[in-house]
Amino acid sequence: MNYTLHQLQIFLKIAELGSITKASEELHLTQPAVSIQLKNFQDQFAIPLTEVVGRKLYVTQFGREIAETAERIINEVNTINYKTLAFQGKLSGRLKISVVSTGKYVMPYFLSGFIKRHDGLELNIDVTNKLKVIECLEQNDTDFALVSVLPEKLEVNAIELMENRLFFVGSSSLRFDKPPTKKKLFEELPLIYREHGSATRNAMENFIENNRFSNLKQIELTSNEAVKQAVIAGLGCSIMPLIGLKNELKNNDLQIIPVKGLPISTTWNLIWLKSKKLSPAALAFIDYIDTEKDAIIKDKFDWISSY
Structure with a gap:
């Protein structure tokens, strides 16, 4: 066995999305490059990881088990990287935010300064519709969500942005x-x-x-x-x-x-589950928003007052 971390990351993404094309788009790689890495990874196993039925890609039972193991390996590697940064005195970790589609015009401006201060952080922003944002929050698959209407059936904390x-x-x-x-x-x-x-x-x-x-x-x-x-x-x-x-x-x-x-x-709200145990990165982001919110609005969104 001589597979690489890069191959594990690619196969995990293919398993998650069920598509080489979608995986290549999300990983910002060409489709041929992803296909080659999948083949090189597959060649190291005597049992098929995927199969194509009716032109659709399916991950086999063995492939799903390999994907689960790959996810654990990648998480452990990330932990090593985060701990290294922490020992260097840098804020580290991953910050994941789900944003309703119109929120893409808002959220980046509230993140830019924070990420520049803490370049050891990994940022993941998922832009989708309201139903999927709330589902992601409900399943505890995100740290924060940006919405303009608060969910009725979830107990959340909220910071009003603008x-x-x-x-x-x-x-x-x-x-x-x-x-x-x-x-x-x-x-x-x-x-x-x-x-x-x-x-x-x-x-x-x-x-x-x-x-x-x-x-x-x-x-x-x-x-x-x-x-x-x-x-x-x-x-x-x-x-x-x-x-x-x-x-x-x-x-x-x-x-x-x-x-x-x-x-x-309505009001743009940054929300998170009351029951969620926030990471140091998430807690630092809340402190940043509390301190910098008014200055960001004045600097980036002052044009709105003319309408």
Whole structure:
């Protein structure tokens, strides 16, 4: 046996994702490079680690057991690295944060200074929809989550970061002969929604329901960026978080259309399970947020106050 740590890491990722393509994307490697490393790793075992059925890759029972062992080995190696850094007087460990998709416009700015101070930390940010973020938190698979709506069924601690405002937006090419009524905007124009489970979609649906509008022209897209590009292209209008529209508003690609009752205002919260035993890195991050939050908001998000 002469397998390498790199091969263990690659095989573990393939086993987790069930795909060479997805593993190569997450590891930032080419697909051929991942395939070669998988073959080199497989060649060291007389029993198959994977099999292909109907063009889909499956990990065998033996492969799953090897993946479990690989995970333990990699965790032990990480522990060695973290302890080495700790003895050198550096904060070490891994910080994992799950972020709802629009939160990608927020969270990096609250992390940048902290990571620069503690370059021995390993950072993992998972950007996904609200349902998956809450599921990840519930399964204790993350240190923190960034959400704009607090979960109802979980006991969490929370730090309020900043306001999140949602406006009705349309393409800059959209013109009206006179100020449009709510009814015209929400019943005659196509509306673009996020996918089910999105906090932005929930806010949009609640607004429409409370105003008793009946919209039949609906388009559903699965990310904030996709919705934004569709609005710019003139496919329809939407209610969107201001935080992700800075450049588009500045470049006059989008316009905010005034609507009575908007913007909808929520709050970005950094949350974690009350029952979670936080690592030294996680505790240090909480202290950093408490100390630096106001300065970060003033420096990076002052533009929001002009809308």
